[in-house]
Amino acid sequence: MNNPVQTSSTSTPHAEAGNARVSVGIALRASLVFIVLCGVLYPLVTTGAAQLLMPKQAGGSLITDESGKVVGSELIGQNFTDPQFFHGRVSSIEYNAAGSGSNNYAPSNPEMIDRTKASIEAWKENNPDVPVSELPMDLVTNSGSGLDPHISPQAADIQIPRISKLTEIPEAELQQLVKKHTEGRDLGVFGEPRVNVLKLNLALRELLS
Amino acid sequence: MGIIQIAIVILVLLLLVKPLGTYLYQVFRNEDNRTDKWFSWAEKPIFALIGLKDRKGMTWKGYALSFVITNIILVASGYLILRLQKVLPFNPNGIDNMESTLSFNTIISFMTNTNLQHYSGESGLSYFAQMAVITMMMFTSAATGLCVAIAFIRAVTSKGTTVGNFFEDFVKAHIRVFIPAAFIIAMVLVALQVPQTLKPALSVTTMEGSEQQIAVGPVAALESIKHLGTNGGGYMGVNSSHPFENPSPLTNVIEILCMWSLGAALPYTFGLFAKSRKQGWIIFSVMMTLFIGFLSLNYAAESNGNPALNRLGIDASQGSMEGKEVRFGIAQSSLFTTVTTAATTGSVNNMHDTLTPLGGITPLSLMMLNSVFGGKGVGLMNMLMYAILAVFLAGLMVGRTPEFLGRKIEAREMKLIAIVILVHPFIILAPTALALMTDAGQAGITNAGFHGISQVLYEYTSSAANNGSGFEGLADNTLFWNITTGLVMLFGRYISMIALLAVGGSLMRKQWVPETLGTFRTDNKLFAGILLAVVLIIGALTFLPVLVLGPIAEHLTIR
Numbered sequence: 211m212n213n214p215v216q217t218s219s220t221s222t223p224h225a226e227a228g229n230a231r232v233s234v235g236i237a238l239r240a241s242l243v244f245i246v247l248c249g250v251l252y253p254l255v256t257t258g259a260a261q262l263l264m265p266k267q268a269g270g271s272l273i274t275d276e277s278g279k280v281v282g283s284e285l286i287g288q289n290f291t292d293p294q295f296f297h298g299r300v301s302s303i304e305y306n307a308a309g310s311g312s313n314n315y316a317p318s319n320p321e322m323i324d325r326t327k328a329s330i331e332a333w334k335e336n337n338p339d340v341p342v343s344e345l346p347m348d349l350v351t352n353s354g355s356g357l358d359p360h361i362s363p364q365a366a367d368i369q370i371p372r373i374s375k376l377t378e379i380p381e382a383e384l385q386q387l388v389k390k391h392t393e394g395r396d397l398g399v400f401g402e403p404r405v406n407v408l409k410l411n412l413a414l415r416e417l418l419s
Numbered sequence: 420m421g422i423i424q425i426a427i428v429i430l431v432l433l434l435l436v437k438p439l440g441t442y443l444y445q446v447f448r449n450e451d452n453r454t455d456k457w458f459s460w461a462e463k464p465i466f467a468l469i470g471l472k473d474r475k476g477m478t479w480k481g482y483a484l485s486f487v488i489t490n491i492i493l494v495a496s497g498y499l500i501l502r503l504q505k506v507l508p509f510n511p512n513g514i515d516n517m518e519s520t521l522s523f524n525t526i527i528s529f530m531t532n533t534n535l536q537h538y539s540g541e542s543g544l545s546y547f548a549q550m551a552v553i554t555m556m557m558f559t560s561a562a563t564g565l566c567v568a569i570a571f572i573r574a575v576t577s578k579g580t581t582v583g584n585f586f587e588d589f590v591k592a593h594i595r596v597f598i599p600a601a602f603i604i605a606m607v608l609v610a611l612q613v614p615q616t617l618k619p620a621l622s623v624t625t626m627e628g629s630e631q632q633i634a635v636g637p638v639a640a641l642e643s644i645k646h647l648g649t650n651g652g653g654y655m656g657v658n659s660s661h662p663f664e665n666p667s668p669l670t671n672v673i674e675i676l677c678m679w680s681l682g683a684a685l686p687y688t689f690g691l692f693a694k695s696r697k698q699g700w701i702i703f704s705v706m707m708t709l710f711i712g713f714l715s716l717n718y719a720a721e722s723n724g725n726p727a728l729n730r731l732g733i734d735a736s737q738g739s740m741e742g743k744e745v746r747f748g749i750a751q752s753s754l755f756t757t758v759t760t761a762a763t764t765g766s767v768n769n770m771h772d773t774l775t776p777l778g779g780i781t782p783l784s785l786m787m788l789n790s791v792f793g794g795k796g797v798g799l800m801n802m803l804m805y806a807i808l809a810v811f812l813a814g815l816m817v818g819r820t821p822e823f824l825g826r827k828i829e830a831r832e833m834k835l836i837a838i839v840i841l842v843h844p845f846i847i848l849a850p851t852a853l854a855l856m857t858d859a860g861q862a863g864i865t866n867a868g869f870h871g872i873s874q875v876l877y878e879y880t881s882s883a884a885n886n887g888s889g890f891e892g893l894a895d896n897t898l899f900w901n902i903t904t905g906l907v908m909l910f911g912r913y914i915s916m917i918a919l920l921a922v923g924g925s926l927m928r929k930q931w932v933p934e935t936l937g938t939f940r941t942d943n944k945l946f947a948g949i950l951l952a953v954v955l956i957i958g959a960l961t962f963l964p965v966l967v968l969g970p971i972a973e974h975l976t977i978r
Contacts, residue, residue, distance in 0.1 A: 249555030260615035308632035314892030316866035354660035401668025402748035
């Protein structure tokens, strides 16, 4: 750039046109090269390397039940309606992972406020032993993805009295189970402590059988 | 714990600025250095393939022409692939061709580094289109932005007539920066459970016995460049809140640093080119001050929660969790939202439509200012434009000709800068008004009342700032929204880039003015204060009224 032999700044229109002609040819070839390099080679090489080195993670982190049958992905939440199981968060798409999403309710949207009120009423009915003031926000709100596999440890704990009553597993044992399945913050600091509902319920089912 | 984890991420970023900024300087300074040894073996065949024999420097016009032509060719090829994806290979899920106005919107969106998405990745694109169009454009648009920013830096910091050779810069940006970094980050993400496969969607029987479809795909390869290139378009519909795109708080931190670090390092690179690292740090500190201010607003608002839900009598101590993931909580969501709109990435790990009204002001304002870190280069260019404006205003106040980096700022530069400053609000506010006045525009609104104004405003702000995030409740896959946002993205990207290159070209032809005692210094705290005030005052004068109509009015109705 500090090269003293440079074209003068008052380039003629003719020279500019020549500049443009050269540009199109090079631009065309450069575009093709990078479509192949970034759009085909890069993703395929990455796929190959990932499948070779880490097939389980690259395949979607599938998990199996005690009999070895695939029951889902440990990263993707499932819909639980059976009161014997721990329930996850509200999902407007009912955990159908063919897509993803939520209602995108504004904080002032009356439909969201009605939905939350309905969740609270349902909670009162199914969990008469636990006061509503202990019900944490995550259990009555829709996650962003509609596929959130986690609930907060508090959200798991307050479901214990209901499940204990229905399954006759002592509360202490269930508390132990929740504790065992509580994941701490990443590296001890990032994110929030959480419980994977699918894994917890798989363990619960094992306990029941 | 929330504030500590945010502070740690910011600290790591600060540690990355110097090495990354130095690396970028080495890559683009066009003098022999170590990075040649590492990469020239890969670049030589590419230079031969594209027929770049001599790497002569270009004038700003030649540079602008080259990047525009290259982008036009990429747009044309990408459009064809989207329209023909049904019959092209790698389509195991049998996805149909994309409709024409949606294809127009999508292709403009990705070429302009915006990544506004009016489709859902799981059902709208074949694996081939995800790779050869989406992933490809994530590289090429990021490289284009970085090259133009480097050209602008060269123009304002050196003399002569050439700003560098676009094609040489373009190849280097890919080979020395984006491709190796994207590959390494993709492998790290796979190790942390982000899928990377060409198998079709999975079908499993859940614990309760119903059938569950699970969309997978080559996600990790896209995820890494999506953030490194500050693109932001998700593989899945819900972007980085999807557990496959962002499985854990750790991947969340990695994605935040990926989208933030290159943009944050550019002021340092600028300082090295300007032979005044202090100048670079002054620019950086103004950006960081604005960033922390807006981050605090969002974090406080989201931690306090949604007043409308808080009064229902449940335990509201978690804050506003509607639209957020448990693994991220408020701190990781808030930081992500602030970084993604500061860095003009536009990926989201929580739904911005569900943010509390005051929390929603943060992403809106950062996109309106469009100069806090910014994406690949554009943020720095805009901030330098404000810097020139600041010296101009300061010069007027004391009655002398303003100078920036030893060059006189005169009428031609100020006219071009006035265009850039006016275009941004114009392409946000005019279409917002149009959408609110017409039935076709109003049809998209899904949250009634004042929030509806915010939804429309957000969509155009995001398009104009080439961010790409959305208040996603907006029903935007219609002729009206596809065309209007497509045009806004186009103008938002190219008008400012070309006008600022012209400013650079005009500055570099001027005589250097020797520095004297009377020179107004631009590398001290006083200037940082003036710059901060200029950015805030211009932003507030332009956008405060519409913010009052949208989020602030909504806040007053639910508090």
